[in-house]
Amino acid sequence: MQFTIQVPASSANLGPGFDSLGLAVSRYLKVQVLAPSSKWVVDHPFGDSVPYNHNNLIVQIAQKLAPNLPAHHLMVSSDIPLARGLGSSSSAILAGIALANELGQLALSQADMLLAATQLEGHPDNVAPALLGGGVAAYYDQKNVYQAPLTLPQDFSLVTFIPNYPLKTADARAALATELALPQAVAASAVANVMIASWQAGNIEQARRLMEADQFHEQARASLVPHLGTIRQVAHELGIYGTYLSGAGPTTVTLTTGQQTQALITRLQALDLPGEIVALVPDFDGLVIQHKE
Numbered sequence: 524m525q526f527t528i529q530v531p532a533s534s535a536n537l538g539p540g541f542d543s544l545g546l547a548v549s550r551y552l553k554v555q556v557l558a559p560s561s562k563w564v565v566d567h568p569f570g571d572s573v574p575y576n577h578n579n580l581i582v583q584i585a586q587k588l589a590p591n592l593p594a595h596h597l598m599v600s601s602d603i604p605l606a607r608g609l610g611s612s613s614s615a616i617l618a619g620i621a622l623a624n625e626l627g628q629l630a631l632s633q634a635d636m637l638l639a640a641t642q643l644e645g646h647p648d649n650v651a652p653a654l655l656g657g658g659v660a661a662y663y664d665q666k667n668v669y670q671a672p673l674t675l676p677q678d679f680s681l682v683t684f685i686p687n688y689p690l691k692t693a694d695a696r697a698a699l700a701t702e703l704a705l706p707q708a709v710a711a712s713a714v715a716n717v718m719i720a721s722w723q724a725g726n727i728e729q730a731r732r733l734m735e736a737d738q739f740h741e742q743a744r745a746s747l748v749p750h751l752g753t754i755r756q757v758a759h760e761l762g763i764y765g766t767y768l769s770g771a772g773p774t775t776v777t778l779t780t781g782q783q784t785q786a787l788i789t790r791l792q793a794l795d796l797p798g799e800i801v802a803l804v805p806d807f808d809g810l811v812i813q814h815k816e
């Protein structure tokens with residue numbers, strides 16, 4: 524049985540939705556499952572810091588779910604950069620779960636896969652959209668995952684700055700406060716609630732302003748991502764609101780429509796920031812498995 528698992532990247536938080544909001548985006552991890560083999564072999568383009576054998580995250584996750592899985596040769600390709608805030612680890616976790624589900628015939632439903640992925644990642648904001656596609660709001664109470672799709676504005680792009688240096692999610696989480704005072708917690712949740720309601724109501728301009736009003740994580744991470752303020756400022760000069768830290772960073776995303784997209788790209792390119800500036804779009808397919816005829 525030969526098949527390919529495709530999982531999109533994801534951009535989590537969307538500003539104030541820390542650990543609960545995310546959007547699947549148009550970069551992809553592809554895992555071709557080739558012939559059975561005496562040992563696990565994982566060909567991939569990431570370099571020597573990522574294992575080529577059974578220690579690879581995808582295989583580790585698959586074996587957690589199905590310990591007796593027969594070893595196979597996997598061919599991995601990906602344009603999701605590692606440790607940049609585009610959910611590479613969530614995509615790899617989902618690929619491992621899908622690998623176990625297919626090869627081990629576990630008959631996991633989509634809901635089972637979401638719960639397993641959330642338990643392994645610790646929060647659902649990347650794994651839910653990467654599995655389901657589109658925008659998703661999700662909550663994990665350490666037992667169940669509650670999720671609902673987000674109604675997104677039509678025809679928007681995500682002008683994305685991907686720095687050429689990594690920031691591990693664990694390191695960016697270590698910068699966060701362990702507790703919030705009640706007034707700040709109320710404000711932080713109010714910003715997120717009104718942002719979502721504004722999107723649903725079609726008040727996109729208000730939603731874009733509130734995307735920039737997060738009180739959970741962006742201020743605490745500001746020193747790790749000094750370009751966030753710069754990019755936000757340049758976007759404001761063009762009248763564009765809706766710049767946020769993608770996941771734990773260092774990538775930033777700005778929502779744009781129509782001619783805003785190229786105008787912002789041109790202005791950001793002139794800054795000569797160390798990294799790539801690219802326009803991504805939402806992915807609506809989520810995790811897809813293709814069997815070879």
Ligand SMILES: Nc1ncnc2c1ncn2[C@@H]1O[C@H](COP(=O)(O)OP(=O)(O)O)[C@@H](O)[C@H]1O
Nearest residue numbers: 580605606607608609610611612613615691692
């Ligand atoms: N396709 C993959 N195969 C194996 N390991 C992966 C893969 N994608 C991500 N990882 C692991 O996840 C790490 C990045 O995870 P993390 O710090 O959470 O950043 P991200 O924001 O990209 O999810 C990588 O350094 C690597 O160890």
Ligand SMILES: N[C@@H](CCOP(=O)(O)O)C(=O)O
Nearest residue numbers: 535542608609610692770771
């Ligand atoms: N809510 C998490 C999201 C981490 O996303 P990643 O793409 O950086 O792994 C956080 O902000 O820590």
